[in-house]
Amino acid sequence: MKWLIFVLLTLALPGIPLKGLSQQPADTATLFEYGANPAAGRYYQTRGLNIYVEIYGKGAPLLVIHGNGGSIASMKEQIPFFSENYQVIAADSRSQGKSFDLHDSLSYEMMADDFSSLLDSMHLDSAFVVGWSDGGIIGLLLAIRHPEKVKKLAVTGANIRPDSTAVSSADIRFMKDLVVTLQNQKQDPAVKNQIKLTRLMINEPNIPRSSLQQIRCPVLVICGDHDIIKPEHTLEIFRSIPGASLWILPGSGHDTCIRFKDDFNKMVRRFFYDN
Numbered sequence: 001m002k003w004l005i006f007v008l009l010t011l012a013l014p015g016i017p018l019k020g021l022s023q024q025p026a027d028t029a030t031l032f033e034y035g036a037n038p039a040a041g042r043y044y045q046t047r048g049l050n051i052y053v054e055i056y057g058k059g060a061p062l063l064v065i066h067g068n069g070g071s072i073a074s075m076k077e078q079i080p081f082f083s084e085n086y087q088v089i090a091a092d093s094r095s096q097g098k099s100f101d102l103h104d105s106l107s108y109e110m111m112a113d114d115f116s117s118l119l120d121s122m123h124l125d126s127a128f129v130v131g132w133s134d135g136g137i138i139g140l141l142l143a144i145r146h147p148e149k150v151k152k153l154a155v156t157g158a159n160i161r162p163d164s165t166a167v168s169s170a171d172i173r174f175m176k177d178l179v180v181t182l183q184n185q186k187q188d189p190a191v192k193n194q195i196k197l198t199r200l201m202i203n204e205p206n207i208p209r210s211s212l213q214q215i216r217c218p219v220l221v222i223c224g225d226h227d228i229i230k231p232e233h234t235l236e237i238f239r240s241i242p243g244a245s246l247w248i249l250p251g252s253g254h255d256t257c258i259r260f261k262d263d264f265n266k267m268v269r270r271f272f273y274d275n
Contacts, residue, residue: 034079034090035072035097043098046117047110052098053091053118057083060151061124062272063115064090067133067157068197071097077261078130082269089127091118093138095193102189106196108134108205112141116149126151128272132257133157137205140237143215144207152275153215154268156222156256158237159229160207166233175202212240218275219244220268224252245271 032039040054054072062082066074072090082088092099094111115138119127128151131139136158143150159166175198182195219241223234225248238246247267249256257264 033073034076035092044118044121046114046121049094049099049101049114051091051094051114051118053089056080056088056090057086059086061119061122061127062086062088063119063127063129064088065115065129065131065135065138066093066096067135068201069096069194070132070135073097074132075130075257077258078265081261081265082130085269086128089118089122091115093135095196104196106200108137108141108200109145111138112145115142116146119149125149129153130257130268131155131158133254134201137207140207140212140215141205143217143219144211147214147216150217152218152220152272154220154222154271155237156264157224157227157229157254158221159233160205160209160212160237161233162202162204162206166230167228168230171228172202209236209240212237213242215241215244218271220247220271220275221245222247222249222256222264222267224249224254224256226251226253227256228254245275 034054037054040056041052043050043052056079064075064078064082066072071092075090079088079090094114095101095106126149129139129142131137131154133156136155139150139153139155140158140160143153164172179195179198179202182191182198185191221234221238221241221244223229223231225231227234231248234248235246238244249260249263252260
């Protein structure tokens with residue numbers, strides 16, 4: 001269901017594509033498409049993969065990580081806001097956007113390690129991190145597996161298990177049915193990639209609470225009160241991270257950083273400033 005939501009959001013946002021480094025001021029955002037801006041984009045070879053990255057603004061590094069089936073364009077409401085005060089690093093995660101990956105295997109741990117290596121390739125020792133949905137899962141794993149890389153972390157709509165304690169049984173059935181439907185289609189690279197991304201959500205993540213308890217950076221845990229991730233699951237994440245902060249947005253679904261972009265951006269910025 002998260003995959004479908006990101007596809008629908010992408011289709012609903014005009015000018016966003018499905019599929020060397022310079023700075024681009026935030027006030028020219030309307031002149032290009034995030035995720036397809038050659039003036040700000042380049043590839044970094046990391047862990048046998050070419051990761052596509054666009055960089056905006058100046059200041060302390062801030063990494064934004066999109067959700068399953070998304071791309072840099074999914075974070076278009078965050079990039080111009082945070083680039084006023086930070087150097088925003090927006091990347092297409094493995095097997096998504098322009099970071100093509102034809103391998104069969106895929107895990108959230110792999111993607112967390114990708115982003116750690118990306119920061120190394122950029123000669124950055126650490127960054128602030130904002131992650132949405134699967135991007136939030138990756139952010140949590142980045143803080144667990146590479147704690148020195150994360151200054152402060154804000155995650156929205158993340159889960160630590162793929163079962164019915166985190167998402168509804170109907171959503172789980174939908175994803176399993178989607179895989180069957182995709183398997184009955186012609187198996188071109190795009191369909192195979194969709195199967196891989198959907199299976200990822202069916203089988204992962206599997207993050208024990210004991211791992212969350214190892215996180216030492218300041219963490220803001222966010223969800224909507226009508227998120228597809230159950231609020232009680234978000235509470236579990238919050239309670240498992242020492243010193244974490246919690247923000248549940250009233251009247252919000254999974255798209256907190258789009259529907260409530262102004263409140264979301266200001267709250268995250270304040271959290272980064274104050275903690």
